[in-house]
Amino acid sequence: MQRLFVAVWPSESVVEELIALPRKPRPGIRWVEPQNWHTTLRFLGDADVGEVAAQLDGVNFEPIKVRYGPGVDVLNERVIIVPVHGLDELASTVNRATADLGTDRPRKRFVGHLTLGRLKSRPPVLKAVGMPISAEQRVNAFHLVGSTLRPQGVRYEILESFPATAAHR
Numbered sequence: 277m278q279r280l281f282v283a284v285w286p287s288e289s290v291v292e293e294l295i296a297l298p299r300k301p302r303p304g305i306r307w308v309e310p311q312n313w314h315t316t317l318r319f320l321g322d323a324d325v326g327e328v329a330a331q332l333d334g335v336n337f338e339p340i341k342v343r344y345g346p347g348v349d350v351l352n353e354r355v356i357i358v359p360v361h362g363l364d365e366l367a368s369t370v371n372r373a374t375a376d377l378g379t380d381r382p383r384k385r386f387v388g389h390l391t392l393g394r395l396k397s398r399p400p401v402l403k404a405v406g407m408p409i410s411a412e413q414r415v416n417a418f419h420l421v422g423s424t425l426r427p428q429g430v431r432y433e434i435l436e437s438f439p440a441t442a443a444h445r
């Protein structure tokens with residue numbers, strides 16, 4: 277059993293756009309390192325890698341055009357995000373395929389986002405919030421990711437990738 281989630285990683289061009297946003301060190305804000313930026317399709321919690329991979333192997337999807345933006349926002353008063361549009365159907369398919377797996381039940385409603393940072397308390401006015409961001413990418417794969425919590429921060433490892441159906445042709 278391992279702590280797992282299913283995610284899509286941003287393209288290099290999207291990462292470049294996001295890196296340009298103001299992310300100055302401030303007390304009470306923990307910024308996510310760019311190499312850890314992703315959009316979670318489904319958090320599974322503790323699950324068996326083999327069982328999850330076997331279920332995800334049956335997921336078929338065409339490449340998806342994904343949009344980031346229109347601006348930086350705050351989710352649930354403590355998470356600094358960039359909205360991500362276009363992954364709802366894939367997230368729903370992944371949820372159905374893995375519904376009986378993991379210790380965390382699938383969420384009823386998918387809210388596509390990429391987390392830039394987390395706030396320890398109610399947000400102060402942040403320069404980044406409201407900053408416009410407009411980026412697009414084509415998603416050709418999603419990934420099964422292992423998540424290890426460490427004192428120095430979380431470590432993510434892509435365990436297996438699942439390409440779009442058209443990528444097999």
